[in-house]
Amino acid sequence: MLINRVIERIKAHSDISKMGMIATHLGLVRSTSLKGPVVKAMEVEFDPAVVARIADDTKKMPGIIEVVIEYNPGRLAVGEEVMAVGVGGDTREHVFPALIEAVDRLKKEATKKREIFQNDLAGRWIKSSVLSFK
Numbered sequence: 001m002l003i004n005r006v007i008e009r010i011k012a013h014s015d016i017s018k019m020g021m022i023a024t025h026l027g028l029v030r031s032t033s034l035k036g037p038v039v040k041a042m043e044v045e046f047d048p049a050v051v052a053r054i055a056d057d058t059k060k061m062p063g064i065i066e067v068v069i070e071y072n073p074g075r076l077a078v079g080e081e082v083m084a085v086g087v088g089g090d091t092r093e094h095v096f097p098a099l100i101e102a103v104d105r106l107k108k109e110a111t112k113k114r115e116i117f118q119n120d121l122a123g124r125w126i127k128s129s130v131l132s133f134k
Helices: 002-011 048-059 092-110
Strands: 021-028 039-046 064-071 074-077 081-089 111-117 120-126
Touching: 002 021, 002 064, 002 081, 021 092, 039 048, 039 081, 048 064, 048 092, 064 092, 081 092, 092 111
Parallel strands: none
Antiparallel strands: 021 081, 039 074, 039 111, 064 081, 111 120
């Protein structure tokens, strides 16, 4: 399970004694698209360099001690884990906004996904505004 690894990696940080909390996000494949159709599966790609940059940027935010991001690329069935993000820091006033910003940026800048609908085996790619894969 991605989320368990994320939490364990954060708890292993040398500055764990300075952390007052860990907040996490676990993204799953839904059975319906935000636009309504039934989703059979999803293919997702991640740009590792962009993921690393987002983690580094998030670590520079006030009160943030550690950021861990794990992802599960490839074809995923409904209910499977897509991405887990954990942010460890001093207080919730710092940690929650950092987690939200990291997740939002990951979805916009570091991922490309293709939803495969029940009656459409070819699927369609959901275009990212920033990311271009080679």
